[in-house]
Amino acid sequence: MMQKVKNLYLGVIVAFLYAPIVVLIAQSFNASRYRGQWTGFTWEWYEKLVESEEILNAFSNTLTIGVTSAVLATLLALITALGMRQMGRQSRMFMRGLANIPLLNADIVTGISLMLLFLGLGLRLGYDTILLAHIVISLPYAMLCILPQVLSMDNVWYEAARDLGATPLQAFRKVILPELTPGIVAAFLLSFAMSADDFIVTYFTKGAGIETLTTEIYAELKLGVHPEMYALSTLFFCGVLVFAVLLMLNYKVITRYRQAEKRGQAR
Amino acid sequence: MNERLSSQRFLALPFGLWSVLFIVLPLFFVLWNGVKDVDGGFTLVHLQTVLQWEYLKALGLSVELALISTFICLVLAYPLCLILRERKESRGLLVFLLFLLPLWMNSLLTTMAWQTILEKHGLINMFLQSLGLSEVHIINTPLAIIIGMVYNFLPYMVLPLYVALNRIDNSIIEAARDLGANHYQTLRRVLLPLSMPGIVSGSTMVFIPALTTFVISALLGGNKVLLVGNIIEQEFTAAYDWQLGSALSMVLMVFIILNILLEAFTDNGEKSRQARKGRA
Secondary structure, three states: OHHHHHHHHHHHHHHHHHHHHHHHHHHHOEOOOOOOOOOOEOOHHHHHHOOOHHHHHHHHHHHHHHHHHHHHHHHHHHHHHHHHOOOOHHHHHHHHHHHHHHHHOOHHHHHHHHHHHHHHOOOOOOHHHHHHHHHHHHHHHHHHHHHHHHHOOOHHHHHHHHHOOOOHHHHHHHHHHHHHHHHHHHHHHHHHHHHHHOOHHHHHHOOOOOOOHHHHHHHHHOOOOOHHHHHHHHHHHHHHHHHHHHHHHHHHHHHHHHHHHHHHHHO | OOHHHHHHHHHHHHHHHHHHHHHHHHHHHHHHHHHEOOOOOEOOHHHHHHOOHHHHHHHHHHHHHHHHHHHHHHHHHHHHHHHHHHOOOOOHHHHHHHHHHHHHOOHHHHHHHHHHHHOOOOHHHHHHHHOOOOOOOOOOOHHHHHHHHHHHHHHHHHHHHHHHHHHOOHHHHHHHHHOOOOHHHHHHHHHHHHOHHHHHHHHHHHHHHHHHOOHHHHHHOOOOOOOHHHHHHHHHHOOOOHHHHHHHHHHHHHHHHHHHHHHHHHHHHHHHHHHHHHHO
C-alpha cells in the first residue's frame, strides 16, 4: 500500500516534469505553424531546420561562444587553483568568496552590472562582450570542479619529479595534469552547459545584431517561435537521452564487473 | 612551505585582476548608477522613487510569489528525496537521471510549453471540456507564474536536499525507531533537523531566481502581473531609465546578501555543532 503511494507520487512528479517536454516534442511534428492547434503530422520542420539561416547562425554563436568561454574559464580556474594551493587558509577563503559572487548573485543583477561595466569602459556590446560575460558566469562552476581536486593533491609526486630533474613545466605536464584530468573535463563540460543555457546575462550584454539560441528564442516568442526551433531542441533532447542511457548501461557494466571481481577475490 | 612551491602563488594573480575588473567593479557600476544624478553628482532621488507605491507593490508581489514557490518546491521535493533516498541501491541512478534530464531542455521553451498547457484553449481546458466540465482560468494569473517558477526551480531544491538526506546514516533512523519514535516523530526530531542545511541551501537557491525572474512572469503572466524583474528589464531595455533600474537592482542585492548571510549562519551553526560533538 505504502509502496503504491510512493510510486504514484514519483509518477505524478515525473508527469509534471515531462509534460511541457512532451508538448514541445509534439509541436516539432505539428503541421500547423501555430502552437495550440494540431493539424497533422509532418517532418517539415526537421527538413527546414538545415535551411534556416537565423537558427543556424544563432546555433553557431552559441557553440563557438560556449566552447571558447569554457576553455578560457577552465584555464583560468586551473591556474588560480594551483596558485591558491600555496596560500594560507584565510586568503583562500577570501578568494573563494570572491569567486562565488556571480554564482550567488541573481542573473539579472550580474547581467546589468556587466552591461554597465562594458558600456562604462567604452566597449561595444556584441560577440566579445557575450564571451567575457560567459567566462564570468561559468568561472565559479569551473572552480567548483577543479579546486577540491587541486587542494587534495599530494605535493610528494611533484617534488619527486623535480628532484629527478624535471623542469617545473615538465613536472606539471607529466605529474599534475594527468591527476587533474577528471576535474578539468568536468569543469569544461559544466562551463559549456552554463554558457549554452544562459539567457538572462546574454540578453543584457549582447547588443543589437547578434543572437545566440536562447536570445533568438526569446526574440521569436512575441511573434510565435519558428517550429524549426522545436525540431532542434527535440534533436538535442534525444541526444542527451541517448547519452544518459549509455551512461546508465556503462554504470551497470561497471557495477557488475566490480561485483564479479569482489566475488573472485573472496574465493 | 617549500620554496619552489610557494612561488606558484603568483598563478592566482590573473584571477585577482579578473575579479576586480569583472566581479567587483561591475557591482560598483550598479551602485554608482543608482545614486548619481544627471550631472554625475550624488543623489538619493532614485532610491526614493523605489519607495513609490507602484514599485513597492511589485516588490511585495515578487517576494510573495517567490516565497510561495519556494515553499511548494520544498513540500514537493522533501517526500521525493526521501523516496529517492530509500532507493539509492536499486535503480537509484535511473530515477535520479530521470529528474535531471528535463534540465537539459531550454527553459524558455518549456515555459512557453506551459503556456500551451494552461492557456484559455490550452490542453488543460481541452481536457476539462471533453469531460464536460467548466473551463479554468489559469494563464495570466499569479497561479500560472507560480507553476512556472516551481517547474523551473524544483531541481535546485531537489539537488541539495537529496545530498543532505543521503548523508544521514540509516542507523540513526533505526535508533530513533528502536527507541519508540513513530514515523512523524522520526521525521520531525531526526530527519528535519539533520537535513536543515539542505533545506536552507535549496530554499535560497530557489528563492533568488524566483524573486528576480522576468521571463516566467512575462510568458505566463502576460504583462498583467508585473514583478520586480520585469520592471528592471523594462527600465534597461525599453524605458532607458538606468538609474531607476540600478536602484531597484540595489534592492535585490539586499535580498541576495540577506540570503547569503542566512546560509552562512546555518553552515556555521552546523559546523560548531559538529565541533562540539567532536570534543564530547
